[in-house]
Amino acid sequence: MTAQPFHGVLVPVLTPFTPAGEPDAGRFTAFCRFLLDQGAGGLSIFGTTSEANSMSPAERMALLDHLVAAGIPAEKLMPGTGACAMTDAATLVRHAVGHGCGGVLMLPPFYYKPVSDDGIFAFVSGVIDKVGSPALRVYLYHIPPVAVVGYSLDLVGRFIKGYPQTVVGLKDSSGDWSNTAALLDRYPGFAVFPGSEVFLLDGLRKGAAGCITATGNINVPGIAKLYANWQGPRADALQAEVTTVRKTMQAYPMVPALKRVVAHFHDDPEWAAVRPPLTALDRGQSAALIADLARIGFSLGERRERAAAE
Amino acid sequence: MTAQPFHGVLVPVLTPFTPAGEPDAGRFTAFCRFLLDQGAGGLSIFGTTSEANSMSPAERMALLDHLVAAGIPAEKLMPGTGACAMTDAATLVRHAVGHGCGGVLMLPPFYYKPVSDDGIFAFVSGVIDKVGSPALRVYLYHIPPVAVVGYSLDLVGRFIKGYPQTVVGLKDSSGDWSNTAALLDRYPGFAVFPGSEVFLLDGLRKGAAGCITATGNINVPGIAKLYANWQGPRADALQAEVTTVRKTMQAYPMVPALKRVVAHFHDDPEWAAVRPPLTALDRGQSAALIADLARIGFSLGERRERAAAE
Secondary structure (H helix, E strand, O other), X not given: OOOOOOOEEEEOOOOOEOOOOOEOHHHHHHHHHHHHHHOOOEEOOOOOOOOHHHOOHHHHHHHHHHHHHXXXXXXXXXXXXXXXXXXXXXXXXXXXXXXOOOOEEEOOOOOOOOOOHHHHHXXXXXXXXXXXXXXXXXXXXXXXXXXXXXXXXXXXHHHXXXXXXXXXXXXXXXXXXXXXXXXXXXXXXOEEEEXXXXXHHXXXXXXXXXXXXXXXXXXXXXXXXXXXXOOOOOHHHHHHHHHHHHHHHHOOOHHHHHHHHHHHHOOOHHHHOOOOOOOOOOXXXXXXXXXXXXXXXXXXXXXXXXXXXX | OOOOOOOEEEEOOOOOEOOOOOEOHHHHHHHHHHHHHHOXXXXXXXXXXXXXXXXXXXXXXXXXXXXXXXXXXXXHEOOEOOOOOHHHHHHHHHHXXXXXXXXXXXXXXOOOOOOOHHHHHHHHHHHHHHHOOOOOOEEEEEOHHHXXXXXXXXXXXXXXXXXXXXXXXXXXXXXXXXXXXXXXXXOOOOEEEEOOHHHHXXXXXXXXXXXXXXXXXXXXXXXXXXXXXXXXXXXXXXXXXXXXXXXXXXXXXHHHHHHHHHHHHOOOHHHXXXXXXXXXXXXXXXXXXXXXHHHOXXXXXHHHHHHHXX
């Protein structure tokens, strides 16, 4: 296995849309910069939280072009390359590698169900072979609650064995701690990122590389503090804090809720827009969410100050 | 509601791939012509059976360009336009309308789960509005066993009310007869196509427009004969015959099994290739399938002769 380009708190960055529904490259770049300034260890742009599958490959590639041109370091980027067609996936992966991205986050093909491990292996290995670059680092993206199709424990082992220099990690958004624990037990040295900071401390204690979490869009400081202090005396208290924020968010549809929080704390109402099939929170949900966050003492600004003061 | 461009036996045409894994436009065109010659009422190219979601939008559009250039009548075509991004869906729909296709078969966006009826409505109506053509005829593609996301009965009603000249029908591949029956009861004049010929006779007796069925790839003559004679004395016997063929096929993974049958009866082994994530039948399965078909007296050629003789 190869050296790991990513660790810490990775953020699947929200994608802002203009009032006309187009990806908003300017706001996106500013937000990526903000997250890195806050201490994100990397940006897994174009994930589920990013509404990436609601954008065409061309739209995603244009956003990445813009980020890199604007000076966001490509080695900090782990673009999602989700696609049902090998041809689309290969186009996206090749483009990311061409920009020098630190890695890519690869969904399995998610239209056909059921599919066999052999079929998923043929898809992913076919993409890797088509791209044919020694610079490619693939992180498998396991998110069965949404994609339905996922990477079984055995299949992960086949990739590690078949592509030891290329398939170097996995984001586990199964929401099933026993799966994350089994991955960490079976594949030491393989970079496992739980898909939620709720499992960050437990994960780190078993060798996880960090986490890749939707809530990073609003709480990099809190989660990064836990990551930095996970072996310290306050680790469990810090875990409890970030878990409280996460659980508060989870009472709402995650993507529209995160966008609402960004719109609120960045004082930029247009940020709340989502693309169909997602729908924005209504007025009542929005007010309840902001009230819930106030109740637990959460604000982007305060968190930043507290992180800085410590 | 508007005049219906399609009725009878529609075939979601299998897509042949070359040994290098590219869509094979030549074999595809020849096969489309063969199916129309056999009596197919239309070709819903680029459906689930077509492995359409395993092809990029550009690959699908190139195949459609080739078909039309080769003289396949566009009004007989109902291309699937399955995509998770509105931008991709709009590109595919616009392209099909530009060619004068009789209609399009539109999947709901199938990545995010769960999604609300409001979100699906916004997606599909957004695509229709973007394309903005009075020539567009949309058939909703309801296939929850694969896409997971589907069109609820109420949502179908919203489309009929909101777009009476445009959303004119639905393919029901739920496999749930009670859903098909409810659609036929609630929306008379709306063109409902069961997604399997198993429900053809029951469907026709309640006003269905025909069926759109995977097995049409190998059994247009049998199914078309039932369609032509559904009010005759032999209707139930003809239904039993086509049901036997369908049930035989259903014991195998449908797409690779159909391709194996085409390869066998057209004496063209390359036809058996599938694209990942699907996998071809192995040697044992292939032999068993051909033996099962022989046992029920099925062959493409014999069926054709028997259809012609009657």
